[in-house]
Amino acid sequence: MKLHHKGFLLITLSKTGSMWDYQLIKKVFDEYGESGDFREKTLRIALDELSAAGLIKRIENKIETNKDKEKLLFKYQLSDFGISRMVDTGLLLP
């Protein structure tokens, strides 16, 4: 069985070091065969939650304009606390 979404986001970050949110969302969409604005918003909220809990850190930000609509984008990296929580919950080997 596949990993749950937050677990997949954390493992992807642990493998790549750091990643922009749109890249992470694309990875999830490819892995789980998902698409759409609603799913994208759900994943952005998941990233906000991981960040508020201190498991991941925002290391860069930028604004992208698409069809006159501005979108705030973040680049994420795992925090030390995130790594230790991943070890606690079996997502990462000690």
Add this chain to the structure above:
Amino acid sequence: MNVSNSILKQALHKHYARNQRWGFMWALWTAVLWGAWYVPGTALWYEHPYIDISVDNQSLRLAATAVMTWIHAITVFFFLLIWNLVLGKLKDYGRTIVRFRKISKWYALASLCGGPLAIFGSYMAMGFIGPVFAAISSLFYPVIGAVIARLWYKEKISQRAAIGMCIIIFGGMVIYGPSLFGEMDASNPNAWLGYLGGIMSAIGWGSEGAVAGRAMDVSDPDVGIHCRFSFEILFWGLLILPFIAMFSDLPIKNLIIDTLTHGKAMLWIVLAAACHAYCYTAFYKSFSLIGVGRGEAIGNLYAVFALIFIAAFTLQLPQWYFILGLIITVAGSFVMFSESAESVAELRENNDIKVYP
């Protein structure tokens, strides 16, 4: 360059403000729905089959409490099923609950603290004493949560949090004091079970937060709460109730059938479960956006809403010392958790949250 910088700054400010607003809104919803829960939760005791049980029949009343807590948990499960179906999170629920050894076992443990201790204790407090006492006696739970986090996770307790905890404990003494000095319910020989229920609810909810926190960090809050209630149903349905039915002569089967076949009892259970399902969901969601501490501080306003709802439905004002205890305890919870974002971040030794404006 400067213009684009200021646009970026504005966008960041809007983003963080929106997240915080959502966090506080979820916490406020928790308080409103939690407060509302005490009305149907108490009304249930005034319907068949529960009203037929005499006040002196301690063991039957406790068995009835266990039955109502189990049926309540099943109903909450169905409300959460609808919620996660609409949000498209059912698959994620399956993916989370199967990782038992490392993730969902914490939800299983949290369900033991929240169900057989906290919700069962609250129904006991409502049944043996009354809804106002049940609502206010649980206000202790942030103190229990902070103490467990200190002993287990080695989380720091700041000076401010310690002062807040002392105020909450003082508020608790005001609530429990009159009964300890025999001023209250001298006519009710089983009142002690209600007081015990109040203490159980505070210990249960305090430890539930600390235990669920482990798994909640790496899983979705909507899914997490669904896992927690799934385990609670199993504990009651496969372990506790069959055990009581087998080793005592209490009519567990009859109580279940009578509850399910009495429309009014089921109506109150459905209303209580709707309040509880979405109150818990909002609670877990607020934790993940504004932190457990601030979520609990605002969530603790539930007792204010409970008093308002109970007074509105029963047209009876609570005892003066309940109101005094409520004011002191809520004030204490705000002192305990009104820390800056920096110090909340420091609890986890992560500086990222310092970018919040």
